Amino acid sequence: MILRHTRSLALLVLVLLGVSACASIPESSDPKAVKWVDEGNSTAPINPPPSGLDPLALVRSFVDSAAAPESNHEAARLHLTSGAQRDWSPPAGLLIVDNVDTIPVPQPTSSPGVQVVSLQADKIGRLRADQSFAPETGEYQVQVRVERRPDGQWRIAGPPPELVASRASFTGSYRPVPIYFLDHDSHGVVPDLRYVVSQPASTLPRRVMDLLTMGPSENFRSAMGTAIPEGVHPKTNTSEAADGALEVNLSDLGDVSRETRQLIAAQVVFSLQSVSSARVRLKVEGMPMLQDERDLRPTDVAAYETQGVPRPDLPGLAVVDERLVFLDPKAQPVPGPAGSGEYDVVQAGESPDGAQLAAVTRRPGGVQLRVGHYGEHLPELPVMGSYMSKPTWRGKSEVWTVVDGHDVVRALDIGGNWVTGRVDASQFTGGRPIQDLRLSHDGTRAAGVIDGRIVVAGVSDHDGKVALERPMELQPPQDVRITGVEWRKNDSLVAITDSNSAPVFDVSVDGFQWTRYTSANLGQPVKAVTVAPGGRVIVADRSGLWESKDPDDVWSLLQVPIGGGSIPFYPG
Known part of the structure; x- marks a missing residue:
């Protein structure tokens, strides 16, 4: 990163002087209306970027807001020109980067209303479609075209070809959640780390159950199993009942044994424990999944998590x-x-x-x-x-x-x-x-x-x-x-x-x-x-x-x- 700054320092000074000389930034706020998140019961506003950002800061702000998924990445979309907003469809997947740097790129002809910005960063990894993280290394670099609107505000006309988000943006929007599947001999449950959108909090149980019924992540699909039969999914939204229990209602399991139902219960209860402290009430097509079981907590299925764990009383x-x-x-x-x-x-x-x-x-x-x-x-x-x-x-x-x-x-x-x-x-x-x-x-x-x-x-x-x-x-x-x-x-x-x-x-x-x-x-x-x-x-x-x-x-x-x-x- 030091070399990157060194080779572009002189260029940065010259181009920024040109940008500041030709950009008359008004003190008034951006006139675009504030939009609201439309997920669940969240009322958090999605604001446009701060007024008066220069092209370099605007591109950094775009990367710092790109991970927020609300309203189809509206926080990132508000950094774009009106034309780019209409055409932009956030690509699948999310590239997570660190050490974000923005450097002005000189243009062959003077165009006071246009600035090309070189976005440079260090790759950390990608959030895959199954919400697992895959490490990736190397330098990321792309050129971003920025244009000045008639009101003096700069907006991105040519966004990156993929969705690029800073580490801070990702950790602010997502939280790690272990989703539990079966171990190698299908006697116990083991965690498979995934990342779910953290807000609104009321939707977390539903997101967890969706990932659980999808099966293990790409990297560990051949190493882990699941007791949940293929095609089974939450029949209704996973939510709290009137008495405070978290109710999970699955579709028909078919003809499965009691032991399989116990393993399913362990998978569900352990997967939900990091997003809810409520006891779990398991149902299948609206009927109790375990006829002789009360609402469950992790302690009720603890034996399934300790399979293969060394005896704690053994000395080193x-x-x-x-x-x-x-x-x-x-x-x-x-x-x-x-x-x-x-x-x-x-x-x-x-x-x-x-x-x-x-x-x-x-x-x-x-x-x-x-x-x-x-x-x-x-x-x-x-x-x-x-x-x-x-x-x-x-x-x-x-x-x-x-x-x-x-x-x-x-x-x-x-x-x-x-x-x-x-x-x-x-x-x-x-x-x-x-x-x-x-x-x-x-x-x-x-x-x-x-x-x-x-x-x-x-x-x-x-x-x-x-x-x-x-x-x-x-x-x-x-x-x-x-x-x-x-x-x-x-x-x-x-x-x-x-x-x-x-x-x-x-x-x-x-x-x-x-x-x-x-x-x-x-x-x-x-x-x-x-x-x-x-x-x-x-x-x-x-x-x-x-x-x-x-x-x-x-x-x-x-x-x-x-x-x-x-x-x-x-x-x-």
Whole structure:
């Protein structure tokens, strides 16, 4: 952005002098009448741009209002000339940008009533038709023609060919909402992050239900499922009943089991919880969906959200001097050969229920994967290489690791026998080496580190073939290299970097939101990261293990006698 300003500074001064000399801006307000939002019960006015904006400021104002969808993007339309307003149909999709800059473009002939403005910005991503966010990088640049009206006000005659909105405009008009679908084995529900228009608030439940019945977002359609039969939709508007309950009335479900109805209830209740605190009353064609159930709250279906989540009572572990120890003030070795020193442990991972242990152990010429019951002998599996990533679990009977940066291998417990196979990661890697790989607790997604960036993909598991599909590369907000990643929740990650000023980030699963943790007390290199129950983030730097409960918290030294060269981890 600095170079962009430098190369155009002289041009900016010359052209602005011409614009200001020929533009006599009246002090009176724009005479166009204020229009009103026609959605729901909202009465928020849609105002024209402020009077007296010069062409550069007008184009910036257009971008700052483009995300507002009310009355077919009327807020943006009011920045256009009357002719352009008639012809402009906002294109489908929304390009979200940051660091918006407007630069005057010199014209070959003097035209005091016309100014061409170069709109330049950094791409962040796009809001897709299914209301999911897709990251996108690079510079956006387009020329916008601006004309002066007879009343002296400037208006856009040639708007951009696509709908371009600033980050501020987007966050002011939309809010993130997790929509819940089924996990990989259809036993629990998992969040799929989407963005809905935030006003009027009374319409939020309806918008959420529309997205829920549409199914999972484009990127995770092969990784997630839904209990809602195809073609089922809200029969009536989702709204509060007279007694305050939020009433959801679905069309005919057909012949579905009680368990399917319970899963549908969990999807609906969890999806609505972030937009309404009311209890949910579920109906089908006006009749109760669950005959023996009262109105539901999230606590009534909580068991469906905890599928695959590690047991919160299990202690953390750490690899220290090639042995496994407990992550507690005594740092005692774990039982069995993994803690006694019989194995030279390089990396390790514990199953969510604590019953199984996977360890990458040193052998002549490289390393080998061992998997078995916690506290017992860990049999060797035919998985060998020069190095392997930290094992990551998908449920209690499936563990993955990356061999030599390229081969993603999974081991599956089938009747007490561990069977190994490869995961198709060709889309995920694009031929590049993987530095780290972690599976979400719900088993539907994987997050990896490739070329210093986070890559997230859905886990497709059909007919015994497992693949990482539709990868998204998440772009950090500043020039840092990601060195490690872990799932903080099923819709957010925590990442460590090589930066002194921003060593740790909290990241939404789609990469739209990056929140920097404070750097106080940490020193590079930050070598490992794990997440404890309750969302506590623990990292290992050169001096020891540090923990933080919140990005604003100062890192505090974990009170364990374990040095900074260790690799801490929790089940999962």
